[in-house]
Amino acid sequence: MKTRPLLERIDRDWRTRRPDLDPTPMRRLILLARTARAAAERIEAGQGRHGLNSAQADLLLTLYRSAPPEGLTPGQLTGLSAISPSSVTNRLDRLAAEGLIKRLPDPADARVRRVQLAEAGRQRVEQLLPDHLAGERALLSALTEAEQAELEQLLLRLLDRLEAGAD
Structure with a gap:
């Protein structure tokens, strides 16, 4: 069921079942x-056209934009990406197997490995990036620039509160 009729049905059902309660927060x-899921599916489809899943693309994009020449430790990479720590090692293994990243020993600490973007990874990111940004721009195009900025501020305010642990 499409989201708009689903939300109307949920609202109607709750108001019938429990007219004393306001289902607005649930609906929102x-x-x-659903909006986040639909956007993520569209973004991942675009990344798939470049042979990457969302996690792989995020790791490569993070290395491209944030890594110093010596690379990042897996922990640093996790902190700078949108990937959960539990899935980073598996994703790095796959990217290394495809020759998109390199794992090198840290010159200051032999116990630490650094992750660097391989030349093939850099090329993949440079092919992906224009399409990725165009796809994200298209996803947001239903809103004006001012509405997009307002949405960003509202989401940041909500997320700040959630991350602070406030109710």
């Missing part, structure tokens, strides 16, 4: 979750 969070 369902809308937020």
